[in-house]
Amino acid sequence: MDPTAAFLPVVPLTPSGRPIHLPSETYLSTVGPIELTPDENPSLPSLKSQTLILTSHRLLFLSGGASSSSWARSLPLAAVVHAFPPKKSIKSMFSSPKIRIQVLNGSRSEILTIALRGGKGDLDVFFERLWEAMRARVWEVEEKEREAKEEERVSEEVRIRVPVVGVSGILRKEQESWESTDKSLLEAFQDLNALMSKAKEMVMLAEKMRLKLLSGSTSQASAGEEEMGSKQEMQDWMLSIGIISPVTKESAGAMYHQQLSRQLADFVKLPLEKAGGMMAVIDIYCLFNRARGTELISPEDLLQACALWEKIDVPVMLRKFDSGVMVIQNKAHSDEEVFARIKSLAEKPDALRTGISPSDAALTLGIAPALAKEHLLTAETKGLLCRDISPDGFRFYANLFIEFDPKNIYSIREYGLFQAWISATSVSG
Secondary structure (H helix, E strand, C coil), X not given: CCHHHHXXXXXXXXXXXXXXXXXXCCEEEEEEEEEEEECCCCCCCCEEEXXXXXXXXXXXXXXXXXXXXXXXXXXXXXXXXXXXCCCCCCHHHXXXXXXXXXXXXXCEEEEEEEEEEEEECCHHHHHHHHHHHHHHCHHHHHHHXXXXXXXXXXXXXXXXXXXXXXXXXXXXXXXXXXXXHHHHHHHHHCCHHHHHHHHHHHHHHHHHHHHHHHHHHHHCCCCCXXXXXXXXXXXXXXXXXXXXXXXXXXXXXXXXXXXXHHHHHHHCHHHHHHCCCEEEHHHXXXXXXXXXXXXXXXXHHHHHXXXXXXXXXCCEEEEECCCCCEEEEXXXXXXXXXXXXHHHHHCCHHHHHHCECHHHHHHHHCCCHXXXXXXXXXXXXXXXXXXXXXXXXXXXXXXXXXHCECCECCXXXXXXXXXXXXXXXXXXX
């Protein structure tokens, strides 16, 4: 058995290579690259990772690089007994910054050294937040809350078993209902912290359902229109909930854009699925900022995050049309499939007579008219369409010039698209 796997369990990753967090887990700080080495136990191997993330519950070691070959391992903060701050000396000024932690490995205590290997991040700030997380011990607070809820559930079941008989029983049941309502209101509105706790529970539930949607969309197709409709409604609701732990400059430090890039890649999966595989950057910017709540990002930060996708191998990409319009699309999105649908639309009898507008293409493709116009212009450059510009705007027609024989331009075919155009225009005349 791999001793690293036993001591530092593997963490599942999102498609962009970010670790899937635990319920109510929040990110606190990021440094990297680092090397983790045991001080006393030679049976424990050292571990090199590109990124070390501190959360409210764990230390996460990430390999970095392409998402397809990424890995992540974790060390629960519950196993960390003590943390030793970075040494301040003349000698330490000429060596890699280090912190040491004492952890429990089963019944044995181990000392591990975390060394920052010339990377990004402030190890002093990282240590301060590690110390704060160890003092807060959020996992213990959550365990006490779960135990209290379980005791309340059991006591509620006992009360339900008491038979409701006569007027006194009805009054007792009504009194219990009012007491339960009052208790819920007091819990939610006693102070701002309690209210935020209730909101966090809802966001946690939303995140679980979002992950189910992500896995469900790739593993099996939906059955029936009713299920598709409910899934669509669920996606709309999920987009309005928000991100549990948004990446911030404070928590990610010098690795802000790299971590933001991965989180953005995970976030856009559902909106792109809903929009047909492509959305304008400005639309993604609005959705992403709405999901981040008060932790807004600038347009420059978004573009820098998108630009990093080429390096980290995620399933989405940033694309710029010849007109300058920028979009985000799935890598699986096929232009050839889009062109085939546009060509089929342009060759319908009505379209042969009057042409098609960006709005017509938008209805067929299920995308915004602005993006449909970009597809039409691209199809024109491919020789599939011809464009007419009038006071009414742009209209696109099937390209009939390719139907003519360059060696005999006066010959008229009695079949094909040209003949279909003659028939369509004759009917209209």
